[in-house]
Amino acid sequence: MKRIYHVILLASFSLPALAFSQTNDYRLPFSAGYLLDESGNPDKCGFDPELSERLLKTLGEHWGYGYDSLLVDLQGWQNSPYVTIDSIGASVQNRAIWELTITADTILLKPRRRVYIHARTHPGEVQSWWVTREMIHILLAEDEYSRSVRDSCVFHIVPMYNPDGVELEYPRENANGIDIESNWNKYPVQPEVAVLRKRFYELMTSGAPIEVALNMHSAYGTKRYFVYHDAAGTSADYAALQRQFIEDTRAFFPGGIQPWSFFVSWKNGTATQYPESWFWLNYRASVMALTYEDMNDPSAGDFYRTAHALVRGIMAYLNRKSTKVSTTVTPALSGMVLEQNYPNPFNPVTTITYQLEQNAPVGIRIYDMQGRERAVLFEGTQTAGRHSVTWDATGWPSGVYYIGMQAGTYRGIKQAVLVR
Secondary structure, eight states, X not given: OOOOOSOOOSOOOOOOOOOOOTTOSOOOOTTTTOOBOTTSSBOSSOOOHHHHHHHHXXXXXXXXXXXXXXXXXXXXHTTSTTEEEEEEEEOTTOOEEEEEEEOOSSOOSSOOEEEEEEOOSSTTOHHHHHHHHHHHHXXXXXXXXXXXXXXXXXXXXXXXXXXXXXXXXXXSOOTTSOOGGGOTTXXXXXXXXXXXXXXXXXXXXXXXXXXXXXXXXXXXXXXXXXXXXXXXXXXXXXXXXXXXXXXXXXXXXXXXXOOGGGSEEOTTSOOOSSHHHHHHHHHGGGSEEEEEEEEOSTTOOOHHHHHHHHHHHHHHHHHHHHTOOOTTTOGGGGXXXXXXXXXXXXXXXXXXXXXXXSOEEEEEEEEOTTSOEEEEEEEEEEOSEEEEEEEEOTTOOSEEEEEEEEETTEEEEEEEEEOO
16 A cells, blocks of 8 residues: 655656766866765765855756655655655654655565665765666566566665755755764764664564665765775675675676775774664674765766666675575574663663573673773573663763673674763
């Protein structure tokens, strides 16, 4: 059943045709705006205010696609029998954050594989949205391939994660002037971050958790690439999985998407501020969570070809994953599980629950944001089954902490937010 709530057309017009030239001499240097993020890694998008203003003037109001344009598209997409459209929450200025759920209109006895995609975190990076828009068109098509994708998968797509920033023409920030791409380890989190994080958690605790999560961006310069997370910030096994995913995707767009080694991040350890950080810290290698960067200049194009490669790459990864048995890919299936503490955020007491598939030595520890051990909540041998421990943080300062669990060879990490 498809449904759409509270959509008011602010204007009745279709999206203007894109008029980008593939031979345009206007180029933004790839090195422009190379900043360091708070973890000491190169900023994955880069940013230059002057170049951003030039791009806005070139593309037009709201970088060529505003919130009213989205509402027009939503009205069109809802006519498909394969789409459910709903609001998952609201922005600072109370604009709805819309989510499309795309899958077959038939009922299966087994869960479908789940994919999550969100775009327009940085409003000025509109090119990655046009790639996402073409992915929607592919997923809604009536050809044999699109039907096979819908039969096996559920795609969730948030087309405009930062609608306030789009309308205010902020290149990177929401209405509060905060870059919500790097707000995932802050307190208080911004409303948009809270909305998306809540949705991720709902789906990760469902019968069919997210297996691929793409964060759609556009970088200054004339290159398309994925942000690869180094093994220093993840693990050797996950690094190998990323390389496989990226190279499988590139195979569908030879010469278009750069090799996996083009942009390597997290060389100095795990960055904690991004959506991909949240997935890694909470679910490790069970989710292929990556940022995709499209070209962020007027020479951008090939949106359909890029979208085709991304959809095919996702399906290649899921098919490859289903034919292999590896506890490093899906650690939650091992029977050793660290659950999210509840409540979270909390003040001052929270409960930490975990499961053991067999008798095992267990350690439950608290770490600060610098990775320093702050407390040992439990250490000893426990029997198979479900256990819990209480953390009383009376006297602790507000902030973000990490709960670490070691049980045999299992390692689990959850983020906990203490508020006062």
